[in-house]
Amino acid sequence: MTAVARSGGWPFHGWTTMLSICVADRLAHRGDFALGTLMRFLPIVTQIFLWTAVFSAAGSTSIAGYSRNDFVAYYLLTMVARSFSSMPGLASGIARSVRDGSVKKYLVQPVDYVGFLLAARVAHKLVYFAVAAAPFALVFFLCRSFFPWPPEPPVVAAYLASLVMSFLLGFLLEATLGMLGFWFLEVSSLIFVYMLAQFLLSGHMFPIDMLDGIAVGSAGWSLSLGDIVRLLPFQYTAYFPCAIWLGKLRGADLAVGLAMEAAWVVAAAVACRFAFLRGTRRYSGYGG
Amino acid sequence: MPASAPLHARGESSNPVIRVAGLTKHYRVFDKREGIGGSLRGLFRRQARTVEALRGVSLEVDPGEFVAVLGPNGAGKTTFLKLLSGIITPTSGTASVLGHVPWQRHDDFRRRFALVMGQRNQLWWDLPAAESFRLHEVIYRVDPARFARTRDELVELLGVAKLIHQPVRELSLGERMKLELVAALLHEPEVLFLDEPTIGLDVVAQHAIHSFLRQVQQERGTTVLLTTHYMKDVAALCRRVVVITHGRILYDGTLAEIVDRFTTHKIVTLDFETPPSDAAVAAWGFPCERRGPQVRLRIDRDRIAGALSEILAGESVIDVTVEDVPLEDVIAGLFRSAGDDGEPTAALQEAVR
Numbered sequence: 001m002t003a004v005a006r007s008g009g010w011p012f013h014g015w016t017t018m019l020s021i022c023v024a025d026r027l028a029h030r031g032d033f034a035l036g037t038l039m040r041f042l043p044i045v046t047q048i049f050l051w052t053a054v055f056s057a058a059g060s061t062s063i064a065g066y067s068r069n070d071f072v073a074y075y076l077l078t079m080v081a082r083s084f085s086s087m088p089g090l091a092s093g094i095a096r097s098v099r100d101g102s103v104k105k106y107l108v109q110p111v112d113y114v115g116f117l118l119a120a121r122v123a124h125k126l127v128y129f130a131v132a133a134a135p136f137a138l139v140f141f142l143c144r145s146f147f148p149w150p151p152e153p154p155v156v157a158a159y160l161a162s163l164v165m166s167f168l169l170g171f172l173l174e175a176t177l178g179m180l181g182f183w184f185l186e187v188s189s190l191i192f193v194y195m196l197a198q199f200l201l202s203g204h205m206f207p208i209d210m211l212d213g214i215a216v217g218s219a220g221w222s223l224s225l226g227d228i229v230r231l232l233p234f235q236y237t238a239y240f241p242c243a244i245w246l247g248k249l250r251g252a253d254l255a256v257g258l259a260m261e262a263a264w265v266v267a268a269a270v271a272c273r274f275a276f277l278r279g280t281r282r283y284s285g286y287g288g
Numbered sequence: 289m290p291a292s293a294p295l296h297a298r299g300e301s302s303n304p305v306i307r308v309a310g311l312t313k314h315y316r317v318f319d320k321r322e323g324i325g326g327s328l329r330g331l332f333r334r335q336a337r338t339v340e341a342l343r344g345v346s347l348e349v350d351p352g353e354f355v356a357v358l359g360p361n362g363a364g365k366t367t368f369l370k371l372l373s374g375i376i377t378p379t380s381g382t383a384s385v386l387g388h389v390p391w392q393r394h395d396d397f398r399r400r401f402a403l404v405m406g407q408r409n410q411l412w413w414d415l416p417a418a419e420s421f422r423l424h425e426v427i428y429r430v431d432p433a434r435f436a437r438t439r440d441e442l443v444e445l446l447g448v449a450k451l452i453h454q455p456v457r458e459l460s461l462g463e464r465m466k467l468e469l470v471a472a473l474l475h476e477p478e479v480l481f482l483d484e485p486t487i488g489l490d491v492v493a494q495h496a497i498h499s500f501l502r503q504v505q506q507e508r509g510t511t512v513l514l515t516t517h518y519m520k521d522v523a524a525l526c527r528r529v530v531v532i533t534h535g536r537i538l539y540d541g542t543l544a545e546i547v548d549r550f551t552t553h554k555i556v557t558l559d560f561e562t563p564p565s566d567a568a569v570a571a572w573g574f575p576c577e578r579r580g581p582q583v584r585l586r587i588d589r590d591r592i593a594g595a596l597s598e599i600l601a602g603e604s605v606i607d608v609t610v611e612d613v614p615l616e617d618v619i620a621g622l623f624r625s626a627g628d629d630g631e632p633t634a635a636l637q638e639a640v641r
Contacts, residue, residue: 028414
């Protein structure tokens with residue numbers, strides 16, 4: 001990913017300027033942004049009520065190996081992971097810029113479009129965390145009793161690495177999806193399908209290891225649905241970082257998981273670059 | 289003359305900044321039938337056709353030239369600029385701009401030219417232009433001291449110093465376009481492509497932009513290609529004119545030559561003390577307009593001297609003006625004179641011999 005740093009000289013100056021301008025642009029819409037950020041905390045309240053109700057109805061202290069506290073902790077951690085990996089408006093924004101012709105300026109200027117989008121998204125996240133830091137802290141403070149408190153430092157380091165990679169993976173998957181705008185006039189249905197898959201298969205809706213009990217396949221070979229879902233990249237955008245924090249992955253499993261996540265990041269980066277290069281070759285420069 | 293050669297080919301240059309040979313661009317478009325039935329049929333069978341936006345354009349532009357690219361809507365002007373600026377890839381043919389193949393989009397190339405599209409924004413909509421300028425300083429790697437000097441010069445020339453700290457969305461179209469031009473010139477491009485930069489602007493803003501472009505181009509020796517529908521832009525700025533119709537170059541030569549070759553008459557306005565009879569007016573030339581004692585006449589160029597001496601000898605004339613036919617009319621006539629396939633008609637070829 002190179003933006004202005006492509007051929008040497010002032011790379012950090014370039015990035016910092018681009019970042020500061022992107023931050024300024026985000027702040028131009030601060031009211032809407034702050035409201036949107038705060039609204040994102042509402043679902044966690046509903047999740048706490050929902051799982052409390054589920055547990056009291058089931059009359060059990062554990063569902064699929066999760067206690068009520070585990071579920072609340074899981075959803076709080078999912079919220080953190082999603083705050084890194086979700087990319088609101090990225091794919092649709094790219095597709096729109098192709099359709100209305102505003103992508104042209106990035107083809108004419110000596111700036112890499114994907115690198116520029118990445119800088120803009122980093123700025124987006126920085127502003128988001130600046131706004132969301134206090135509410136996050138409050139929610140975690142209020143829910144502190146649900147948590148297994150900080151794991152040992154190497155696990156925290158692995159957790160942080162998985163979050164950074166989940167940001168990159170989320171960005172690259174959505175950017176690739178947006179690049180399909182070079183081929184299709186309208187990509188909103190594709191984005192919807194992606195969002196749905198993301199919601200169901202990333203662990204956003206429920207922990208993926210709940211699917212481990214569902215077997216698929218015949219007598220010769222047997223896999224659980226959880227195994228299949230874990231082969232896809234989606235889990236790295238929500239479930240995987242949570243699983244690290246909750247101590248579900250250790251030792252070799254953790255290392256393999258991180259390596260797989262890194263491999264998905266590289267694969268998505270290649271796909272995104274390929275889609276951009278092929279897309280711009282067939283681009284017709286619509287919109288005047 | 290080969291069928292597709294422009295009517296007035298220019299001499300070969302030893303060191304052109306832009307060199308284009310046999311450039312073609314075909315688009316495949318799908319026709320959509322009307323109504324729900326048409327849409328449903330389109331799901332199963334789409335009717336595609338090929339649009340030939342450019343059909344073998346060859347051209348050379350020397351350093352420091354200011355060239356107008358003219359043509360009716362859909363002639364291929366903007367496609368031509370998009371190809372030269374690397375936004376799109378041609379179907380066939382070659383092009384070299386500043387020694388680079390534009391559609392390879394090397395950063396070394398992209399730092400040396402700029403494209404301004406009248407209907408497109410390169411400035412950040414919600415931020416003051418000063419922020420976009422700062423970004424340009426970085427992405428074009430302009431030396432900070434030089435950047436500050438150039439920016440100050442340009443904003444002063446256009447009188448927009450007070451506007452650069454105001455969010456772009458709050459500015460008028462003319463103000464925005466001036467700031468777009470500043471942004472495009474901050475890195476002192478050697479080649480500047482302008483696609484209808486004065487579209488929708490009032491006369492004052494147009495005039496300000498003309499003066500600005502003329503001064504900047506003369507001081508820096510920038511090579512400029514301009515597409516426009518406003519002949520005032522052409523008359524104010526360009527010596528050379530390239531006319532494209534139906535994806536082909538129909539004419540390539542000086543503006544003066546177009547006027548000279550494609551106008552057969554002049555417009556004469558006369559104020560008489562006593563209005564002359566209609567028969568007398570018709571004998572002098574073709575009457576265009578008559579308002580009281582004032583008469584506007586179209587008179588063949590080779591008859592002007594004779595007709596005027598006859599009028600002045602026989603009538604009591606208070607005032608007389610002789611004008612060239614408006615440039616718009618000349619160019620419109622030139623557009624019309626191209627055949628449906630973009631080839632110059634026999635009559636047109638005759639006119640330029």
